[in-house]
Amino acid sequence: xxxxxxxxxxxxxxxxxxxxxxxxxxxxxxxxxxxxxxxxTGEEGERIPLTIVESDQQSITIIFQEAGLTTKLLGKLExxxxxxxxxxxxxxxTEIKDYGxxxxxxxxxxxxxxxxxxxxxxxxxxxxxxxxxxxxxxxxILEQELKGQADAFYVATDDGxxxxxxxxxxxxxxxxxxxxxxxxxxxxxxxxxxxxAGAAKDSKVRAVVSLNALMVDATGMCGCCRVSVGGETKFxxxxxxxxxxxxxxxxxxxxxxxxxxxxxKHICKLNLR
Amino acid sequence: MKKEPVKIKEAEAAxxxxxxxxxxxxxxxxxALAEAGRCLQCKNPACISGCPVGIDIKKFxxxxxxxDYRGAYFTxxxxxxxxxxxxxxxxxxxxCRKACVLTRKGSPFASPEAINIHFLERFVGDYxxxxxxxxxxxxxxxxxxFKVAVVGSGPAGLCCAGELARSGVKVVIFEGLHKxxxxxxxxxxxxxxxxxxxxxEIDYLKKSGVEIKTNFIIGKxxxxxxxxxxxxxxxxxxxxxGIPSFLGIKGENLCNVYSANEFLTRVNLMNAYxxxxxxxxxxxxxHMVVIGGGNTAMDSARVALRLQxxxxxxxxxxxxxxxxxAEMPARRLEIEHAKEEGVRxxxxxxxxxxxxxxxxxxxxxxCLECELGEPDSSGRxxxxxxxxxxxxxxxxxxxIAIGLKANQLLTKxxxxxxxxKYGDLIVDPGTMETSIxxxxxxxxxxxxxxxxxxxxxxxxxxxxxxxxxxxxx
Numbered sequence: 001x002x003x004x005x006x007x008x009x010x011x012x013x014x015x016x017x018x019x020x021x022x023x024x025x026x027x028x029x030x031x032x033x034x035x036x037x038x039x040x041t042g043e044e045g046e047r048i049p050l051t052i053v054e055s056d057q058q059s060i061t062i063i064f065q066e067a068g069l070t071t072k073l074l075g076k077l078e079x080x081x082x083x084x085x086x087x088x089x090x091x092x093x094t095e096i097k098d099y100g101x102x103x104x105x106x107x108x109x110x111x112x113x114x115x116x117x118x119x120x121x122x123x124x125x126x127x128x129x130x131x132x133x134x135x136x137x138x139x140x141i142l143e144q145e146l147k148g149q150a151d152a153f154y155v156a157t158d159d160g161x162x163x164x165x166x167x168x169x170x171x172x173x174x175x176x177x178x179x180x181x182x183x184x185x186x187x188x189x190x191x192x193x194x195x196x197a198g199a200a201k202d203s204k205v206r207a208v209v210s211l212n213a214l215m216v217d218a219t220g221m222c223g224c225c226r227v228s229v230g231g232e233t234k235f236x237x238x239x240x241x242x243x244x245x246x247x248x249x250x251x252x253x254x255x256x257x258x259x260x261x262x263x264x265k266h267i268c269k270l271n272l273r
Numbered sequence: 274m275k276k277e278p279v280k281i282k283e284a285e286a287a288x289x290x291x292x293x294x295x296x297x298x299x300x301x302x303x304x305a306l307a308e309a310g311r312c313l314q315c316k317n318p319a320c321i322s323g324c325p326v327g328i329d330i331k332k333f334x335x336x337x338x339x340x341d342y343r344g345a346y347f348t349x350x351x352x353x354x355x356x357x358x359x360x361x362x363x364x365x366x367x368x369c370r371k372a373c374v375l376t377r378k379g380s381p382f383a384s385p386e387a388i389n390i391h392f393l394e395r396f397v398g399d400y401x402x403x404x405x406x407x408x409x410x411x412x413x414x415x416x417x418x419f420k421v422a423v424v425g426s427g428p429a430g431l432c433c434a435g436e437l438a439r440s441g442v443k444v445v446i447f448e449g450l451h452k453x454x455x456x457x458x459x460x461x462x463x464x465x466x467x468x469x470x471x472x473x474e475i476d477y478l479k480k481s482g483v484e485i486k487t488n489f490i491i492g493k494x495x496x497x498x499x500x501x502x503x504x505x506x507x508x509x510x511x512x513x514x515g516i517p518s519f520l521g522i523k524g525e526n527l528c529n530v531y532s533a534n535e536f537l538t539r540v541n542l543m544n545a546y547x548x549x550x551x552x553x554x555x556x557x558x559x560h561m562v563v564i565g566g567g568n569t570a571m572d573s574a575r576v577a578l579r580l581q582x583x584x585x586x587x588x589x590x591x592x593x594x595x596x597x598x599a600e601m602p603a604r605r606l607e608i609e610h611a612k613e614e615g616v617r618x619x620x621x622x623x624x625x626x627x628x629x630x631x632x633x634x635x636x637x638x639x640c641l642e643c644e645l646g647e648p649d650s651s652g653r654x655x656x657x658x659x660x661x662x663x664x665x666x667x668x669x670x671x672x673i674a675i676g677l678k679a680n681q682l683l684t685k686x687x688x689x690x691x692x693x694k695y696g697d698l699i700v701d702p703g704t705m706e707t708s709i710x711x712x713x714x715x716x717x718x719x720x721x722x723x724x725x726x727x728x729x730x731x732x733x734x735x736x737x738x739x740x741x742x743x744x745x746x
Contacts, residue, residue: 026488026489027494030495040451044550047543047553069552070552084451085451085488087449087451087488087489087493087494088490088493088494089493089494090490216538216539216543217449217538219449219490219515219680220515220516220680221459221515221516221517221538221680222534222535222538222539223519223531223535224531224535227526228526233519233525233526238682251633252633254633255528255632255634256526256528256633258632258633259528259529259556259634260554260556263549263554264554266549267549271549271552
């Protein structure tokens, strides 16, 4: 569980997005697109889920944003250091097959999560369209990597500093209005995924999202990550993390993801002064 | 003249409810001698039949009376690898103590006069721990060439590993979490089972040659087939009952409605009671409500109350249960402890609906009153709702402690493993072998939720099954 490579992908006023390769012979060979690992930085640390972006026989690669305490502590680690705990691969893998024409939409650090899916869908013969979103040009990550997998490629930035000014969903709506697609796959902030769900529904296209619910054990034991999908309670960790976007109760997910916000702010202040 | 049972010393309720230190203090030597001296040394001791692992209770108590604590320790160790642990968590009043001749006939659980066997076991176990007594290995030459994988490091896995290691088999335990102990660590709070005791029992295993791999999820990191391909000759599955049940009522996904598993895991495994020194948070409410009547409900309520006290809240934790205290499956001792500490009990209540505020946090719980009807299949009287008896209570944090289902992480990806309708593994009751040759199982993954010692009983049987299986190889 030793870190072998570290690369800063972007830096948003100290909130960096970091790519890390970690040796993980018990995970790498089994990891499939869409799956995640649980990471701990220390014995008293939290267990947090992070998507597996790349994997090989010896290692996995994760990409994370220094948003909370655990990701900030993780960001302080350097090649040669080890994480305290690393378990996986967890969750269901993405269903990879030839759907025909697919659109992948991602915003922020969610871009990291669609990369393995884009690669696999492309390899399975799909015609892949990628739409990436970022607040500003400097925060856009994995552009070249995703461009390499895409038959059509779009970028939207909030401030118009790169690509077109606006949201990924603006591009998505236009594309869906012009042509028929068989699948939309989206990962990003909840409001973005919710908008994607709406746009896909309007165009009667199936949309799949990978949710970022809070987790503890991440193996189905605690129910922290429960989400309402089509009126049924599901556990993101073992039933997901991917669900049919049209069936997710976004309001509930938004609220549940905010439970510990105050405590998180408090602990960040204490530990990172 | 009849001698009175020797009371166990306990931390004072008002003080202990403000910390996570051990509540029950254990006997000192004089007390243990006095209690052991009460044992009638029956010709046909019924207590032994009440022990799921068949400890020679009569003999170990007799050893205590002769101050042969070493002898007492090894007597217990013959049948039970974890005396310090079982002496603390066994529901003795439903097992050995209930079978004790001093328990009144027909009593649903042990009478107060019954010998305090569990406290004596704990005394002996702690003596062994303090004096670093090591049971002689009974290693068999012919078994040393075999390697067995034990999946899960809860009570079942630890027990099976201990039994196998003692016979000379090389054992590797695979644990999915970052720490060992399973439910002993994530479920049972430190004030019932101090972590140094748990760590000692696990270190004891390691010293006897057992290798432990944490963060290793069989079914995810590796399949059963791969374990065999790697050279393991047999596998033991102690997967546990890890999936929480929910009530299925409205509002159950509101913020701060927890499963007992999540609430306890945050506090016990992740040390959320030390937040922010430990990084995992847990919410604390002004009006905490725990739903259920088992040990997990008692643990949850006592944890909830401690969190309130330690964080400057006025203690207000209530247990809601559909039946009455007599039907509660929890250990009587835990019920008493919870009450002493200030947990309120509200019986004959069925939760109907949670409601919350604009931020999605739970605020109220609407309930119905119940009365007891005819006995159901469990033999306990069934709770019957009283129509129109609705009432609403304040509830800004709820813990649902109504039971657990089989952990299906491995069984779902291993279709050859036959399970029953509950997802529990089907085994040969004689050998504990599953539907896959060379794969054995025990604990809650077989037959559903039970006690620590029941899990150990099954695991001992499975260990014997594995040894017999290996002997024929």
